[in-house]
Amino acid sequence: MSLASILIAVISFILGALLALLTIPVLVWLERRIASLVQDRLGPNRTNVFGFRLGGVVQSFADVVKLLLKEEYYPSHIKMGRWLFMFAPVMTFSVALLAFMAIPFADSLYIDGEILRVQALPIDFGVLWYLAIGAIGVLGVIFGGWLSHNKYALLGATRAGSMVISYELPLGLSILAFIITYNTVDFNAMVQWQSGTFFAFLPAWGILVQPLASMILIVSLFAETNRNPFTVAEGESEIVAGFMTEHTAMKFAMYFMGEYIAMNTASAVIITVIFGGYQIPWVSTEMMLQNFSTFALVLMIVVPVIVGLLIKWMRKNNTVRPTVSTDSGRNFETKVLTIVLLGMTVLIEIILFYLMFFAESALANSVTVMLFQIVVFVVKLMMFNIFFIIIRWTVPRFRYDQVQHLGWYYLLPLSLLNLFITALVVVGVN
Amino acid sequence: MNKKITVIPRYGDSFKDKLYLPAIYDGFKVTFKHLFENVSDINAVDTLEYPEEQPTDITERYRGLHRLTHRSDDSIACVACFMCSTACPSNCIFIEATEREDGHDEKMPKSFFIDTLECVFCGYCVEACPCDAIRMDTGIFSLTGNSREDFVLNKEQLLANKGAFGEENSCARD
Numbered sequence: 001m002s003l004a005s006i007l008i009a010v011i012s013f014i015l016g017a018l019l020a021l022l023t024i025p026v027l028v029w030l031e032r033r034i035a036s037l038v039q040d041r042l043g044p045n046r047t048n049v050f051g052f053r054l055g056g057v058v059q060s061f062a063d064v065v066k067l068l069l070k071e072e073y074y075p076s077h078i079k080m081g082r083w084l085f086m087f088a089p090v091m092t093f094s095v096a097l098l099a100f101m102a103i104p105f106a107d108s109l110y111i112d113g114e115i116l117r118v119q120a121l122p123i124d125f126g127v128l129w130y131l132a133i134g135a136i137g138v139l140g141v142i143f144g145g146w147l148s149h150n151k152y153a154l155l156g157a158t159r160a161g162s163m164v165i166s167y168e169l170p171l172g173l174s175i176l177a178f179i180i181t182y183n184t185v186d187f188n189a190m191v192q193w194q195s196g197t198f199f200a201f202l203p204a205w206g207i208l209v210q211p212l213a214s215m216i217l218i219v220s221l222f223a224e225t226n227r228n229p230f231t232v233a234e235g236e237s238e239i240v241a242g243f244m245t246e247h248t249a250m251k252f253a254m255y256f257m258g259e260y261i262a263m264n265t266a267s268a269v270i271i272t273v274i275f276g277g278y279q280i281p282w283v284s285t286e287m288m289l290q291n292f293s294t295f296a297l298v299l300m301i302v303v304p305v306i307v308g309l310l311i312k313w314m315r316k317n318n319t320v321r322p323t324v325s326t327d328s329g330r331n332f333e334t335k336v337l338t339i340v341l342l343g344m345t346v347l348i349e350i351i352l353f354y355l356m357f358f359a360e361s362a363l364a365n366s367v368t369v370m371l372f373q374i375v376v377f378v379v380k381l382m383m384f385n386i387f388f389i390i391i392r393w394t395v396p397r398f399r400y401d402q403v404q405h406l407g408w409y410y411l412l413p414l415s416l417l418n419l420f421i422t423a424l425v426v427v428g429v430n
Numbered sequence: 431m432n433k434k435i436t437v438i439p440r441y442g443d444s445f446k447d448k449l450y451l452p453a454i455y456d457g458f459k460v461t462f463k464h465l466f467e468n469v470s471d472i473n474a475v476d477t478l479e480y481p482e483e484q485p486t487d488i489t490e491r492y493r494g495l496h497r498l499t500h501r502s503d504d505s506i507a508c509v510a511c512f513m514c515s516t517a518c519p520s521n522c523i524f525i526e527a528t529e530r531e532d533g534h535d536e537k538m539p540k541s542f543f544i545d546t547l548e549c550v551f552c553g554y555c556v557e558a559c560p561c562d563a564i565r566m567d568t569g570i571f572s573l574t575g576n577s578r579e580d581f582v583l584n585k586e587q588l589l590a591n592k593g594a595f596g597e598e599n600s601c602a603r604d
Contacts, residue, residue: 037468038461042477215451317472324482390465394457 008109008116016120019378020100020261023385025060027260031389032059038393051329052336055318070249078149078246085147089247089254092140096261099133102126103268104188106278106373107285109366117188118370126187127175130269134224137262138164141226141233144255145243156242159400160226160233166407167223167230173415174216177422178273181210191277195284203281206274212418214274216411221266223403226259228392232400267384275380278373285369292365296352299372307345311338488569490595493553495570496544496583497591499563499600501534506589507600508563510537514555522548523555534603542585546573562602569594 029044033056036043044059052058078085101120109116116122123129138160145157179185182193196204207214223230234242244255271277279285288295318334320327355364398406446452468475478485488494499507510527528540555564568591575581592598 034465037465037472037475040464040468040475040477042472042475042479313470317469319473320479321473321483324479326482390458390461391454394461395454 002112002114004109004111005114005116008111008118009122012105012118012122013120015105015118015374016101016103017097019105019381020097020264023264023381024257024260025064026057027264027385027389028063028256029055029057029060030386031260031392034386034389035393038390046328048329052333053330064253067249067253072250073248075148075246078147081147084143085246086251088140088144088147089244089251089258090140091143092137093254093258093261095133095137095140096258096265099130099137100261100265100268102129102187103265103272104191104277105377106370107192108188109370111363111366118374119188124186124188127179127185127190130187130265131172131175134265135164135168137224137258140258141243141255144247145233148243148246150246152239152241152245153243155239156233156245159239160243162400162404163223163226163230163232166404167220167411170216170407170411170415171220171224173412173419174213174220175273177210177213177415177419178206178217180419180422180426181206183426187272187277190273191279192284194276195279197282203276205276205281210274210418210422212414213422216415216418217274218270219411220407221270222388222391223407225262225266225388227263227388229395229398230403231397232403235397263388264381264385267381267388271377271380271384275384278377278380280376285373288369288372289362289365292369293356295369296356300349300352300356303348304345307341311341314338485571488571488594490567492569492571493551493556493566494568494594495546495573495591496549496555496564496566496588497568497593498542498585498588499565499593500589500598502599502604505532505534506538506563506585507561507603508539508542509535509561509603510539511560513558513560514564517554517558519552519554520548520550522546539585542588543582544588545582547578547581560602562600564588565593567593567595567597 033043033045043056045053045056047053047056047059047062049058074082102123103126104117104119106118108118117124119126121129141160142157145153145155145160148154178190182190184190184193190206194203194205198204198209202208222228226233234240234244239245244252247255314334314337318330318337320330352368355368441447501507509530510525512525512527515521515523515525522545524541524543524545525539526541527537530536530538551566553566556566570591573581
């Protein structure tokens, strides 16, 4: 164990925990804001700390404080299994968190002949880990619903159970098709496979190589995360809050946050397996390292352009209408954020300039590439999370027998057929 | 028997409909268009930033907070006939009558209370009034206070409310 390996392990663990936990408030806010904007409303945009609204993200932190300070109410009719009733939300939450840990945020680093994985859990069987851990998450839902001794909660738990048997098989089989195609159970190797091309010009992303399996994977992951159009375990109109009817305050918050982490994890798995993970199309890690000065030059041009567009958008939209008398400090906020963004851009430019012309260190180059890949990963992750959210406000809900019908009559035969064809092609090519 | 019969086509049987994905794609286009347009110009979203922006589309027929009208010499138009409190379905108007000494009519209210927490803003009092003495044309739609007592309006407060649409005095008493 060298110092570098310990450092990378600690950094990637912190990064994984941050990416999973810090995205919860952002995702809750994004959900509310995007819902509003899709429906031509504004959404939460007022909460601020010293005038800094950041578009309203602060609202989520206020919500968390509210949920933490709420009375911890325990329903007195629950006599048996108290600890399991309390433990069920924790289970859903922590399982969703653990499943996220197997995702690679950047390509492995090669330092002094050591291969260092940029993964919170440096394992090379990530897919199996994800499938095993991800399947436990629903147990928290079922326990919580069963132990509530409440009709709505029980119905919610039953529905969650029926969901599991409808999506788990197609999910597993579609991932099996990817395992056969990529010939690995390692998420990082999957991403590396996808950095190539096929048919000479298309990026070899899973969605292009395996379109059918990709669709099945996306649909079953929507089902696994319990999100629209597959929200069957809870339904305002029929069974109130479903399995979490009796859970209050922080217990409810655990379920709630677990749902968002699960969504984040599902997005991460989708982009890792079928959208090229941390790679940008056509460009592999080796290519970036070999042509580092070109890469740095392109980055030096692209970063100011993106920041400029962001500042332009902010100056236009971080304002109030002329009819409103007070701007609640938005001009000040825009000014400060502009300075911060410009400062960061200048810093990045200086560092890239230095790396391009003065430093000849391979380590510095690969660390730069790693940071770039982490940024690409986060951007892709957020884009897919936004896709999840827009789908929620687009599609009406399925009934839970319809989900089973979909799973058993359509997704399962299709994934079996796809698996068969994949196996034939792979054997034929080899 | 020459009725026109419209046969409504049933959808959902074609392969495209059963595939479900084209429909999701169409829906996604709609929602994404709304999102994109609103993100690129957030001030064009057709909502009011309420406490800072006040509504400008309150019409003459809008039933706002009540007021008591004046005569041309600024005395009260009300003659304490109790028609409004009789018509009131939520019994929120409390009048005490007294003799009138300014030479207009025989009676006037000594006190006139409206409990706006009870009021359902139906406008029956306005309909019932023979003197055009109570009106709901102030255009005030929000009344705030710190205690229940703040919402019980007395005669002076009701007389102080101004009409928002031009007509100040009672049209039935001069």
